[in-house]
Amino acid sequence: MEDIDLQIQSLIALSQTGDRAAYGRLLALMAPRLRAYFSRRLQDPADAEDLVQETLIAIHTKRETYNPALPFAPWVYGIARYKLIDHFRRRGVRRHVPLEEAGEILAESDTEAGATRADLNRLLARLPARQRGLLEDVRLRGLTIAEAAPRHGYSEGAAKVALHRTLKSLSASVAADED
Amino acid sequence: MKTEDLIAGLALEPGFPGPRQLERKLILWSGGGALMAALLTLLVLGPRPDMDQIAGVASFLGKAGYTLALAGAGLWLARRLGQPGARAKGPLLALSLLLVGGLIATVVELALIPAGERAGQLMGHSAMICPLAILGLGLLALCPAMIVARRLAPVRPAAAGAAIGLLAGGLSATAYGLHCAETAVSFLVIWYGLGVLATAALGAAIGARVLRW
Numbered sequence: 001m002e003d004i005d006l007q008i009q010s011l012i013a014l015s016q017t018g019d020r021a022a023y024g025r026l027l028a029l030m031a032p033r034l035r036a037y038f039s040r041r042l043q044d045p046a047d048a049e050d051l052v053q054e055t056l057i058a059i060h061t062k063r064e065t066y067n068p069a070l071p072f073a074p075w076v077y078g079i080a081r082y083k084l085i086d087h088f089r090r091r092g093v094r095r096h097v098p099l100e101e102a103g104e105i106l107a108e109s110d111t112e113a114g115a116t117r118a119d120l121n122r123l124l125a126r127l128p129a130r131q132r133g134l135l136e137d138v139r140l141r142g143l144t145i146a147e148a149a150p151r152h153g154y155s156e157g158a159a160k161v162a163l164h165r166t167l168k169s170l171s172a173s174v175a176a177d178e179d
Numbered sequence: 180m181k182t183e184d185l186i187a188g189l190a191l192e193p194g195f196p197g198p199r200q201l202e203r204k205l206i207l208w209s210g211g212g213a214l215m216a217a218l219l220t221l222l223v224l225g226p227r228p229d230m231d232q233i234a235g236v237a238s239f240l241g242k243a244g245y246t247l248a249l250a251g252a253g254l255w256l257a258r259r260l261g262q263p264g265a266r267a268k269g270p271l272l273a274l275s276l277l278l279v280g281g282l283i284a285t286v287v288e289l290a291l292i293p294a295g296e297r298a299g300q301l302m303g304h305s306a307m308i309c310p311l312a313i314l315g316l317g318l319l320a321l322c323p324a325m326i327v328a329r330r331l332a333p334v335r336p337a338a339a340g341a342a343i344g345l346l347a348g349g350l351s352a353t354a355y356g357l358h359c360a361e362t363a364v365s366f367l368v369i370w371y372g373l374g375v376l377a378t379a380a381l382g383a384a385i386g387a388r389v390l391r392w
Contacts, residue, residue, distance in 0.1 A: 015194025023194025027186045035182075053185050058392065060189045062332035064201050065262045078263025082334050 004029075008072045016068070027056055030076060037080055041097075045125060047087070055083045131166045134159060201330060202258060205346070208327045209254075212320030213350035217357055220316065224358040235360070242356045242367050248277055249375055250349025257342035261331025274345075281368035288364045303361040306370050312359075313352045313374025314381070321347035321378060325385055333390050340386010341379045348378030 008029065014022035034055050038048035058079050066075050081097055088095045127135065130152050137148035149159035229235025256270035289297045303309075324343050333339030352371045361367070 012195050016197055018193060020190050020192075020194060024186055024190030026194070027189060028183075031182050031186060049182065053180070053182055056182070056185060056189065058332070060192070062263075062330070062392065063195050064330055065332045066195060067262060067265070068195070068198050070265065074264030075262065076264075078265075078334065079332065082263060082332075 005072070012066075012068055012072065027059065030059065031056060034076075034080055038084065041084060042087075051080075051083055051087055055080050058083060127166060127169075131162055134162060135166050138163060201261075201327070202254070204327045204330075205254060205257065205324060209250075209320045209324035209346055209350055212323045212347070213354055216316040216319045216351045216354035219319070220354050220358045224312075224355075226357055227360040229360060230357075238360075238362045239356055242359075242371070243353045245277070245281070245367060246349050246352035246356065246371060246375070248349075249274075250346050250353065252277060253342050253345030253347075253349055253379070257328060257331065257339055257346060260335065260339040260342055261328065261333045263332050263334060270342075278372075281364075281372065285365040285368045300363050301365045301369060303363060303366045303370070305359060305361060306366070309355070309359060309361070309366075309370040310374035310377055313348060313355050313371060314377045316354055317344070317347045317351035317374070317378035317381075320350045321382060321385075325382070325389060328386070328390060329392075331390065332392055333386075336390035337383045337387035339390050341383035343386060344379035344382020345375065347382065348375035351378065 008026065011022045011026040011029070015026060031052060034052045035048060038051045038055075039045055042048045042051070055076075059076065062079065066072070081099070085097050088097070125132075134148055134152045134154065137143045137151065138145060145159050145163065146156050149156045152159070154162060227235060227239065230239065252270055252274040256267060256274065259265045259267040259270055289300065292300060321344060324347050325340070328339065328343045331339055352375050355371075355374075361370075
């Protein structure tokens with residue numbers, strides 16, 4: 001936490017002297033943290049990625065409003081939260097977005113976990129709902145196949161086959177993504 | 180678009196500017212509007228007749244001190260409301276002190292004079308014109324200030340608009356003071372205050388529309 005704060009402050013100081021590479025690094029440092037923030041709060045990973053980009057653009061266009069004498073985290077968090085509320089408003093969803101500790105946006109979201117989580121969500125989103133539910137129950141929630149199968153209308157044997165096929169098609173689409 | 184490409188694109192432009200850029204622009208633009216308001220006041224309405232006497236100048240400066248303080252509170256408040264994650268406690272406290280202090284001074288002033296003279300003291304000679312003139316002149320500062328304010332990032336656009344209106348109203352009230360020869364504190368607090376408040380309300384209405392981002 002201290003470390004990232006220090007990193008951010010020095011990148012801002014550098015970018016104030018006109019160092020554009022430092023400014024780019026600062027934005028790149030924010031992206032995975034924003035991704036983790038939004039994907040924890042939104043179902044659809046594509047929505048989350050849209051908000052990451054919108055927030056990065058807002059950070060850019062509103063960078064004058066940041067006062068370098070104050071901590072950076074609450075400022076970024078304020079922008080991200082405004083964009084999230086705006087997203088719900090556009091969707092016509094009335095949802096309360098609680099004010100959290102601003103530092104969390106920098107602290108709790110580590111880069112790798114955030115990116116991986118977003119990738120996983122994106123892959124899972126491609127699956128038919130029934131297969132996805134089965135996979136999530138077994139692989140993420142730790143249910144046995146016998147427990148999970150009836151919840152999604154499979155017999156135990158059919159669930160085993162479906163799970164096998166699902167995992168195969170997932171690894172096929174990961175391979176396709178990497179090409 | 181991929182997020183990495185977006186970042187690369189954004190980083191082609193300069194990064195964070197030095198501190199206090201926005202404050203400077205707000206002061207410059209609203210100040211320009213205030214100068215026009217002052218010029219218009221002097222040319223069209225004319226300077227207050229006692230401007231060549233010490234008492235007149237002192238009265239003008241005293242009133243200007245109060246209205247400029249209101250404008251300053253508006254500037255401070257607008258800056259805080261326009262900054263995500265910032266607290267507005269400081270400027271709100273300053274504004275409350277100015278308003279409560281003004282009201283206390285009004286009550287004291289009216290309490291110290293005979294009951295029969297209170298209405299005359301409070302109404303002065305121009306109570307009906309004063310708020311309208313301040314609102315009208317306020318437009319000259321409100322428009323440029325609102326243009327700069329679009330660079331702010333207010334979570335509550337209407338509130339930030341009201342703060343910009345407070346800035347513009349405080350400035351135009353100061354300009355109007357060049358013409359207005361009323362000397363009573365109660366007149367200043369109530370009728371100037373009403374004009375500033377009206378400008379702030381207009382600012383809130385405009386801000387709710389133009390300060391979204």
